[in-house]
Amino acid sequence: MDYLSAAATILYGLYYSVVRLYHLYPVHQRLLLIAPPKSRLPHIIWTLMCSLGYTWHVLYLTLMPRFDYSYNMAFNITIGMIHNFLWILYSLPASLPILRRFPTRPKTYRPAYVSKAAVLVFATTAAMCLELFDFPPWERMIDAHSLWHLATVPIAAYWYDFILEDSMDEGWRGRARG
Incomplete structure (x- = not known):
């Protein structure tokens, strides 16, 4: 659970960063999530990409005969470095x-x-x-x-x-x- 929770946290950090830095907010009209499909599409696609990526990561690690520590570290470091790179761009x-x-x-x-x-x-x-x-x-x-x-x-x-x-x-x- 430690490794899977860490991956979820790191991937959510990247998810949030992309939403924030590229303004992919779901459009809210009052209390309802109603917006033209075109304006919500990038947010939906990004959400699905991250959700499916995490699901694939968890399935790969849990269905293998042995936990692949090297792959897990590579996954987390890659996601974390992309996250860090985006915030460096923000700070320029x-x-x-x-x-x-x-x-x-x-x-x-x-x-x-x-x-x-x-x-x-x-x-x-x-x-x-x-x-x-x-x-x-x-x-x-x-x-x-x-x-x-x-x-x-x-x-x-x-x-x-x-x-x-x-x-x-x-x-x-x-x-x-x-």
Whole structure:
């Protein structure tokens, strides 16, 4: 369950990142999820791709005679690196129009907090090194895997704070004024 839950978390992180960065939101009209099929199609396709990808991953790992640890690590690292790459793009200066962070604002709109994404990606990657470059336990108690789990606690809290800050940015509120 640890490995499958980790894969679900990492894949959901990528799912959310693509929805956020490419504005693939399901269209809501009041309390009903009613929208023209064309506007919801990219969101539906992306949701199906991620759901089927995770289902395939779980089936592959659970139906094989032995758990394929190498494949599981490759899957998680690949998904995680794509996630990290997208947030690095997000944190780049507004003069590089790779992503449109806030579609209702001018292309040059760049809140100061967006660079936090790059710092969090760096911290996540550094912590991941603990998982990849395992070492024997110190004093038969503390090993690389335990330190990896310890490092993820503050990183998760800071990612959460970043996502909240991003969601409350003025750039999300209606059309640009002036």
